[in-house]
Amino acid sequence: MLTHTEYLKHLEKHLHQLSDQEKQEVLADYQEHFEMGMLEGREASDIAKDLGHPRDIAKEVYVQSRIENAETNKSITNLSHAILSTMSLGLFNLIIVLGPAIALLGIYISLWTAVVSLYVGAIGVFFVSSSSGVQLLQLFSSMILTGLGIMLTIGLAKLGSLLYYLFIKYVKWNVNIVKGGNYA
Incomplete structure (x- = not known):
């Protein structure tokens, strides 16, 4: 069984992917868990057992950090980091998170391809050579497509x-389900 100090050292080691500030906040939170538990008369080894393995805690904290970053700094890169970090929680997440992500991305790219083809079609209709009577129809068709x-x-x-x-929201729900919580 790990002592209070050993537990925090292991947790710190597993939090290597976080910034120093985030790492210190997490360690302070878990230090407080130990202090509160010991004030209640509990043994440090029992508290450590109830908290779970430091590696698992570090994974969950990292996922939460990535999700929060994706929420505050909206970009495809941050969203993909949140998705990839969520998948690290287990094989279940690989299937349940990555599958819908790839499907939605494929549909979204297909829709953008259709839009680009409308613009290309508008240009094509406008520049196709024809008799002078059809040019007005070409202009209107091009304007409609545009x-x-x-x-x-x-x-x-x-x-x-x-x-x-x-x-x-889906990724947060998934993480909550994996952690055994109820999503509200």
């Missing part, structure tokens, strides 16, 4: 923001 492309671009940008928000 207008559709613009509307879909705006819609996909908003959809992208919504998907980002929903995926962060």
